[in-house]
Amino acid sequence: MADKRTLTFVLMDPPFENARTTTALRLIDLAVKRGWNVNVFAYEGAVYVAFAKQTPHENKVHGHDLAAEDHPNTKEWVAAILAQAERTGAKVDWVQCGLCVDERGAGECIPGLRRGSPADLVAFTEASDNVLVIATK
Amino acid sequence: MSKYLLIESRDPFEYAEVPYYYDLAASLSRKGHAVTLFLVQNGVLPVRPGPRSDVVSAVARAGVEVLADDFSLRERGIGADRLATGVKPAPLDRVLDLLGEGCKALWH
Numbered sequence: 739m740a741d742k743r744t745l746t747f748v749l750m751d752p753p754f755e756n757a758r759t760t761t762a763l764r765l766i767d768l769a770v771k772r773g774w775n776v777n778v779f780a781y782e783g784a785v786y787v788a789f790a791k792q793t794p795h796e797n798k799v800h801g802h803d804l805a806a807e808d809h810p811n812t813k814e815w816v817a818a819i820l821a822q823a824e825r826t827g828a829k830v831d832w833v834q835c836g837l838c839v840d841e842r843g844a845g846e847c848i849p850g851l852r853r854g855s856p857a858d859l860v861a862f863t864e865a866s867d868n869v870l871v872i873a874t875k
Numbered sequence: 876m877s878k879y880l881l882i883e884s885r886d887p888f889e890y891a892e893v894p895y896y897y898d899l900a901a902s903l904s905r906k907g908h909a910v911t912l913f914l915v916q917n918g919v920l921p922v923r924p925g926p927r928s929d930v931v932s933a934v935a936r937a938g939v940e941v942l943a944d945d946f947s948l949r950e951r952g953i954g955a956d957r958l959a960t961g962v963k964p965a966p967l968d969r970v971l972d973l974l975g976e977g978c979k980a981l982w983h
Contacts, residue, residue, distance in 0.1 A: 743975045768971050828977060837948040868974040872982050
């Protein structure tokens with residue numbers, strides 16, 4: 739693909755707290771649908787975006803069972819992005835900052851991601867057509 | 876001349892620094908740079924006609940392309956026919972276009 743690009747997204751927010759997570763995943767999803775390569779450096783609370791032990795829940799206050807509540811988990815969205823990448827030929831290299839993972843006990847992430855360090859972010863930056871840092875503050 | 880993409884995700888009614896971000900966009904434009912200010916999430920709230928919408932329109936008058944994420948608008952019940960002067964609705968894909976073109980990108 740002549741116009742294929744490589745973008746790097748730097749994520750900091752934990753899931754379920756701010757619309758930034760949703761917007762970041764929307765951007766990554768759109769890039770992957772174009773067949774563009776995407777690097778993600780997830781650090782601080784963002785290492786929980788793909789945490790494998792996220793569990794959907796019912797909502798008794800609203801009288802919703804699991805199916806009715808249909809609670810979205812970000813790990814499912816990340817998995818969908820990885821699956822989409824296989825269909826479009828995009829390469830997604832999603833790095834979980836190891837220091838941040840260890841601090842938070844967040845080592846169990848979904849398959850398809852890898853553990854790394856800020857050195858990976860430097861390498862991503864050097865190899866990308868552009869970088870977008872989505873910082874918490 | 877450089878190309879800039881400034882993404883504003885915050886509501887100026889909640890964060891006092893947002894107008895400074897608008898000023899940054901307008902200043903870059905006045906210096907001859909191509910600037911896009913992309914409003915997303917609660918960043919779209921001031922495009923409703925109101926006390927802050929004139930400020931956003933002033934940014935557009937300074938030559939900045941001011942876009943509002945259509946998804947964020949729909950989430951907040953803001954119709955495309957109710958936008959401040961100079962603001963256009965746009966899909967998030969536009970951000971990818973600009974990133975792909977190598978714009979200098981900032982998120983706030």
